[in-house]
Amino acid sequence: xxxxxxSKEGRGFSSLPACDVPxxxxxxxxxxxxxxxxxxxxxxxLSRHYTELAKKSYGVNDGFYPLGSCTMKYNPxxxxxxxxxPQFTEIHPLQPESTIQGxxxxxxKAEEYLCEITxxxxxxxxxxxxxxxxxxxxxxxxxxxxxxGDHKRTKIIVPDSAHGTNPASATMAGYSVVSVPxxxxxxxxxxxxxxxxxxxxxxxxxxxxxxxxxxxxxxxxITDIIHECGGVNYYDGANLNAVMGIVRPGDxxxxxxxxxxxxxxxxxxxxxxxxxxxxxxKEFLAEFLPSVLVEGTxxxxxxxxxxxxxxxxxxxxNFLVVVRALTYLMTLGKEGIPEASQNAVLNxxxxxxxxxxxxxxxxxxxxMHEFVxxxxxxxxxxxxxxxxxxxGLVDNGIHPPTMYFPLIVHEALMVEPTETxxxxxxxxxxxxxxxxxxxxxxxxDSLHQAPVTTPVTRLDEVEAARNPVLRYxx
Amino acid sequence: MxxxxxxxxxxxxxxxxxxGFQNINDLFSHIPDEVKVxxxxxxxxxxxxxxxxxxxxxxxxxxxxxxxxxxGAGAYRHFIPAIVKSVISKENLLTAYTPYQAEISQGILQSxxxxxxxxxxxxxxxxxxxxxxDGAEAAAESVAMCRERKRAKAFVSAAVPPYVMEAIKTYVxxxxxxxxxxxxxxxxxxxAYLQEHIxxxxxxxxxxxxxxxxxxxDASALETVIHEAGAKYIMGVNPxxxxxxxxxxxxxxxxxxxxxxxxxxxLAFGGPYIGFMASVDSMMRKLPGRIVGQTSxxxxxxxxxxxxxxxxxxxRREKASSNICSNEALCALAVGTYLSAMGREGFREVAVQxxxxxxxxxxxxxxxxxxxxxxxxxxxxxxxxxxxxxxxxMEALEAHGILGGLPLxxxxxxxxxxxxxxxxxxxxxxxxxQILKEV
Numbered sequence: 001x002x003x004x005x006x007s008k009e010g011r012g013f014s015s016l017p018a019c020d021v022p023x024x025x026x027x028x029x030x031x032x033x034x035x036x037x038x039x040x041x042x043x044x045x046l047s048r049h050y051t052e053l054a055k056k057s058y059g060v061n062d063g064f065y066p067l068g069s070c071t072m073k074y075n076p077x078x079x080x081x082x083x084x085x086p087q088f089t090e091i092h093p094l095q096p097e098s099t100i101q102g103x104x105x106x107x108x109k110a111e112e113y114l115c116e117i118t119x120x121x122x123x124x125x126x127x128x129x130x131x132x133x134x135x136x137x138x139x140x141x142x143x144x145x146x147x148x149g150d151h152k153r154t155k156i157i158v159p160d161s162a163h164g165t166n167p168a169s170a171t172m173a174g175y176s177v178v179s180v181p182x183x184x185x186x187x188x189x190x191x192x193x194x195x196x197x198x199x200x201x202x203x204x205x206x207x208x209x210x211x212x213x214x215x216x217x218x219x220x221x222i223t224d225i226i227h228e229c230g231g232v233n234y235y236d237g238a239n240l241n242a243v244m245g246i247v248r249p250g251d252x253x254x255x256x257x258x259x260x261x262x263x264x265x266x267x268x269x270x271x272x273x274x275x276x277x278x279x280x281x282k283e284f285l286a287e288f289l290p291s292v293l294v295e296g297t298x299x300x301x302x303x304x305x306x307x308x309x310x311x312x313x314x315x316x317x318n319f320l321v322v323v324r325a326l327t328y329l330m331t332l333g334k335e336g337i338p339e340a341s342q343n344a345v346l347n348x349x350x351x352x353x354x355x356x357x358x359x360x361x362x363x364x365x366x367x368m369h370e371f372v373x374x375x376x377x378x379x380x381x382x383x384x385x386x387x388x389x390x391x392g393l394v395d396n397g398i399h400p401p402t403m404y405f406p407l408i409v410h411e412a413l414m415v416e417p418t419e420t421x422x423x424x425x426x427x428x429x430x431x432x433x434x435x436x437x438x439x440x441x442x443x444x445d446s447l448h449q450a451p452v453t454t455p456v457t458r459l460d461e462v463e464a465a466r467n468p469v470l471r472y473x474x
Numbered sequence: 475m476x477x478x479x480x481x482x483x484x485x486x487x488x489x490x491x492x493x494g495f496q497n498i499n500d501l502f503s504h505i506p507d508e509v510k511v512x513x514x515x516x517x518x519x520x521x522x523x524x525x526x527x528x529x530x531x532x533x534x535x536x537x538x539x540x541x542x543x544x545x546g547a548g549a550y551r552h553f554i555p556a557i558v559k560s561v562i563s564k565e566n567l568l569t570a571y572t573p574y575q576a577e578i579s580q581g582i583l584q585s586x587x588x589x590x591x592x593x594x595x596x597x598x599x600x601x602x603x604x605x606x607x608d609g610a611e612a613a614a615e616s617v618a619m620c621r622e623r624k625r626a627k628a629f630v631s632a633a634v635p636p637y638v639m640e641a642i643k644t645y646v647x648x649x650x651x652x653x654x655x656x657x658x659x660x661x662x663x664x665x666a667y668l669q670e671h672i673x674x675x676x677x678x679x680x681x682x683x684x685x686x687x688x689x690x691x692d693a694s695a696l697e698t699v700i701h702e703a704g705a706k707y708i709m710g711v712n713p714x715x716x717x718x719x720x721x722x723x724x725x726x727x728x729x730x731x732x733x734x735x736x737x738x739x740x741l742a743f744g745g746p747y748i749g750f751m752a753s754v755d756s757m758m759r760k761l762p763g764r765i766v767g768q769t770s771x772x773x774x775x776x777x778x779x780x781x782x783x784x785x786x787x788x789x790r791r792e793k794a795s796s797n798i799c800s801n802e803a804l805c806a807l808a809v810g811t812y813l814s815a816m817g818r819e820g821f822r823e824v825a826v827q828x829x830x831x832x833x834x835x836x837x838x839x840x841x842x843x844x845x846x847x848x849x850x851x852x853x854x855x856x857x858x859x860x861x862x863x864x865x866x867x868m869e870a871l872e873a874h875g876i877l878g879g880l881p882l883x884x885x886x887x888x889x890x891x892x893x894x895x896x897x898x899x900x901x902x903x904x905x906x907x908q909i910l911k912e913v
Contacts, residue, residue: 003588003814012817015555016827020900023826024833025718026851030690032720037595038818043557046814050561053581059569067571074478075569078523084559087534093549093744094880095538096872102536103743109533116517128607128745129800131787139648168787168797172618173648177792215505244515246502251509262800266478270562270804271582272572272604272764274746290644309647311640314548314610314733315744327530331476333520338511342498343479346489349501353493366501394578399571405788422480423489449772454577456777464769464781468758470601471591 003049004472007039037474056455057271058399064421064429066351068370068402068414069163069211071241071263073340078331079267079324088323093315097301103319104300110278110322111294113329117337118237118257119250120280125317126291130238131165132312133258133277134205136290138173139309140256140281141203141232143288147307153202153231159188161212161406163238166205175202182408186212186363188222197225203232208252209239209368211406213348213414223253232256232285240264241418242345242369245338256281265325276321291316343419344369347426351417354430358437362409370416372409373401379411384440384447386411391450391458392436398429475520540877542902544835546855546893547686547880548609548635549744550736552714552824553896555815558738562808572764572800576779583778586766586803589810596716596813597730598723599752604764605806606798609733610637612749613680613710614645615796616731619760620678620706627652627675629705631663633685638710642680651677661689661848661857665696672703678729682710683719687891688832688855689848697726706757713737713750714895715853717825722752729753738812739805748805759785762796764803827896828854831903835894838907847889855893857882862913864888870913876906 025031041049059065065072082088091103111123127133138156145153156170157178167177178196183189187210204226209215216222223233235254241264249257261267262275269275281289290312292302332340345368352361352371362372375386390400390413402414417426439447451457481489486498495501502510521529543551562568566581573579573586586604593602606612617628630642632655639655646653654671656679657664663681672679679700683691693709700707708729709722714736722730734748735741753761759782767781787794813821832854836846844858860867864881867890871878879892894903 002584002591003810004591012819013815015816015820016553016823016896019823019827019830021830021834021903024830025826026690026829026853030720030851031718032598032716032724034598034721034724036717036818036822038592038816038821039814040817040819041814043815046811047557047560049814050564050567050585050811053585054564054566055581056579056584057566057570057573057581058575058578059566061565061569065571070571072571076478078526080563082527082530082534085531085534087537087539089740089742090539090551091537091743092540092543092545092551092741092877094545094547095540095877096868099538099540099872100743102533105533105536113517116515128611128802129798131797131799132607132611135648135797139644142648164786164788164791164794165797165799167792168790168794171792171794172645172797174650217504217506220506220509243505245511247505247509248511251511260800268569268804269571269800270802271567271570271579271585271807272803273800274607274802274805275800310644311610311637312644313608313641313745314637314747317744318746319743320746323530327526330518330521330526330529331523333475334515334517336475336477336520337515337517339477339479342501343481343486345501346481346486346498349493349495350489366504390575391577394575399578400575403574420478420480423485451577455580456577456771456775457773459576459771459777459779460769461779461781464767464779465784468601468765468781469768470758470765470781471587471594474595 002472003039003041006045006049007041009040011040011042013043063397064425065399066401066415066417067399068416069238071416071418073266073418074420075266075268076328079327082327083320083323088320101300104294106323106326107316108294108300110326114259114278115280117244118280119248120257121283122286122289122293123278123280124289124291125278125322126312127258127277127279128313128318129273129275130258130260130277131169133279134165134169135172136279136312137234137256137258138169140285140288142173143307143309144232144285145202152200155200156202157196157204159206161186161210161408162205163211166236186210186214187216187218190218190221193222193225197229199230201229201231203234205234205236207236207239209242212363212372213367213370214363215368219252242341244341246341256285261321261325266328267321267324274318274321276318340419347417347419347421351415351426351430355433358434370414373413374409375411375413378440382440382444384444386413388447389413389436392439392447393432394451395453396432398432476522541875542898542906543877544892544894545877545880547891548637548733549741551741551895551897552736554738557815558808558811561811562804567807568804573780580777583766585807585810587768587778589806590766592810592813593750593752596713597752598721599730600755601758602750602752603761604766605801606749606751606763607802608747608749610641612731612751613638614641615762616708616729616751617642617678617680618645618649619762619795621651622677625675625677627654628677629654629656629668629672629679631656631681632658633663633687634682634710635686661687661850662691665692665699669699672699672705676703676705678706678708680708680710684712684715684853684855687848687857688852689850690852693725714825714828717822719853728757734809737809739808746802746805748802748809760795763798763801824896831894831898832856835892835903838903842907842911854895855891857889857891860888860890864890867913870909874909
């Protein structure tokens with residue numbers, strides 16, 4: 001039942017004192033004639049409304065969430081406490097510098113940690129999410145080429161295994177996209193890459209480990225090929241959780257990167273956001289960074305980079321998300337950061353090895369923090385698709401893996417356990433995965449019907465798109 | 475050091491040996507040595523929870539929290555009912571991913587559907603998306619969504635907030651649309667200038683109501699000029715004002731956007747905030763970002779899903795309407811909770827009090843020689859001159875824990891942009907006026 005359907009005229013709860021000055025409104029012609037339909041509801045009923053909605057949602061706190069490429073690790077509670085400190089939440093973004101020294105220190109410290117982890121020189125916290133970071137990073141590349149009077153670089157190279165955001169961001173930055181096919185092992189085809197680069201290449205967007213969960217061993221050759229033709233290498237930080245403290249994007253030849261603090265650095269996804277997508281770069285690109293950077297040691301100040309691309313949103317980014325990430329970074333530190341990556345990779349390999357005798361792996365070799373299985377054969381044999389397996393998992397209390405991504409693997413399921421899951425949790429999940437596989441063979445119909453334990457069964461998405469109902473009609 | 479890894483050393487050895495490895499480093503042996511980190515990361519050692527808490531609290535203590543705030547300019551201090559924090563702290567909602575798996579995400583999807591409904595109700599528009607990053611980014615996205623094959627020029631009023639202007643400029647640097655700025659005249663957009671320059675290549679015109687200086691634009695006259703030229707009309711709005719003010723829908727806007735922070739989100743040094751975007755029906759498929767729709771399940775029961783995904787990056791890749799993936803869903807939940815908690819009457823009351831207190835403040839300031847710089851109507855922000863050097867004024871107020879209005883720069887050097895909300899009581903305003911008298 002929608003909150004509007006629980007509304008009753010005259011109900012509600014008052015939270016403001018009476019107005020203590022004479023009532024003055026702008027002239028009649030500026031006032032709304034439309035009726036407002038906001039709910040009229042008691043606090044008790046409203047509170048129960050959201051408790052009911054919470055019960056119909058599934059978070060990391062509810063159970064195993066091996067959603068590939070999304071790094072659904074545990075969200076530590078101390079992070080929430082620190083982000084809730086009134087000395088952070090009550091600060092106006094346009095206060096005088098002398099009164100925001102704490103906020104500036106948070107940003108500066110986060111920048112120091114994250115630059116060291118990624119091998120970058122400077123970093124902006126302004127982008128609000130990963131895709132926002134991609135767009136920002138591409139504009140740095142654009143500003144760099146333009147600053148040198150090099151206007152012929154109109155193309156961004158993106159492997160066909162990339163996240164959809166990569167090509168979409170490139171378009172927003174005014175580039176045309178050149179898609180390079182991957183080799184059978186999921187890695188970049190060096191020959192094909194050489195064939196498409198040239199003096200119109202602005203740069204390359206890549207994630208390593210790549211989207212099939214493998215580390216591209218030719219990474220130095222790849223980044224060299226781009227550098228030699230005058231291009232810039234962009235690192236999509238989606239998969240950084242595999243390699244923290246083991247290898248740094250900056251040392252692999254990347255010049256500009258974005259991070260997802262809401263993946264790798266443990267801040268909660270909030271049902272879709274807010275995230276935070278800091279963009280780091282090498283020294284030669286720092287003058288183009290957006291927003292302002294924190295400078296100084298004792299007395300911190302804000303300074304706009306000399307040839308800044310401008311602002312990609314208001315103010316200094318999703319600051320409270322940065323507070324959470326800094327809390328996490330300080331907690332784990334020098335030893336804990338690599339430990340997290342090591343265990344993320346161990347957990348993925350453990351699960352892969354315990355499943356690969358029945359589930360065909362798209363790439364049967366040592367994986368990084370995630371692995372991809374293909375349900376193509378299963379579907380041919382039984383009619384059970386990746387979607388059916390996913391819905392079967394739902395009935396068994398497990399959030400499904402990422403489905404149908406990457407696009408280069410048919411009927412893909414991408415599993416990323418993360419380092420914060422215990423052996424018991426994984427052993428239990430492995431049993432469930434195996435059980436569902438048996439269902440697929442013995443009782444495929446039951447999986448076509450799944451899920452049956454949820455508040456709703458499979459929803460008609462075609463109807464939703466064909467006849468869009470996007471709001472309640474009063 | 476702190477750690478959230480549950481695996482014990484013994485388990486780690488067992489797991490490794492079960493999958494045929496001796497040492498954890500063997501899992502990384504295929505990574506070329508020349509790129510590996512040699513001597514560990516040069517960052518501080520990890521800390522216990524208590525140590526981290528102490529350190530962060532110490533850092534936070536270096537900020538100054540003002541007891542009275544008369545500064546807005548894009549970020550507004552409002553009352554937030556306790557239930558908002560209670561709702562957004564619910565872990566099933568807080569720790570969930572984007573609701574791709576609809577059957578186990580009905581709570582989140584329904585909360586977004588309710589949010590979309592409320593945004594339509596506030597703005598008088600037909601459809602709303604599930605939100606974008608913030609008001610400035612929403613403005614930039616709205617300009618991009620109005621582009622057509624033969625219309626690639628956007629007009630933006632000089633009287634929009636600097637961050638909005640800057641974000642639009644940055645996005646236009648990317649997508650290579652043409653941007654022209656409509657000058658400001660007497661504190662509002664110069665309609666005559668627009669009339670003279672708007673043409674068949676104009677995709678859209680972006681104005682803000684109230685504008686950056688708090689002044690109310692002649693939004694009806696703008697509508698005529700814009701639509702006569704066949705361009706799209708984008709209105710940036712302050713959502714609090716919509717409690718009493720004429721809606722973009724009533725003005726005939728095609729797209730309405732704005733900063734949702736005033737609707738239940740703390741100042742938080744600028745973020746996370748939320749950008750809302752709503753449009754007329756005919757532009758539904760041009761909206762960027764997630765949209766939730768109602769449908770039914772295989773038993774005919776009502777449910778909600780992410781819909782119209784053919785617009786989005788994971789389907790359309792380089793042809794997508796936008797690259798947005800993560801948004802600010804938890805902030806949308808906060809907005810929905812806030813608007814429900816304030817309710818129909820309460821929300822209107824917030825708007826009435828904001829306007830009333832701002833007009834009281836303006837009148838009191840005028841009495842002591844801080845004169846209003848524009849004669850237009852305003853809602854809860856306005857610009858005055860300063861009786862004393864602005865810096866001195868601000869310092870005097872700061873000494874009393876008061877954050878004064880925002881000192882303006884450029885052509886408006888020496889002027890102050892004030893804001894009052896329901897948070898400023900009459901006695902506090904009177905107290906500030908006394909302090910100002912003595913500067």
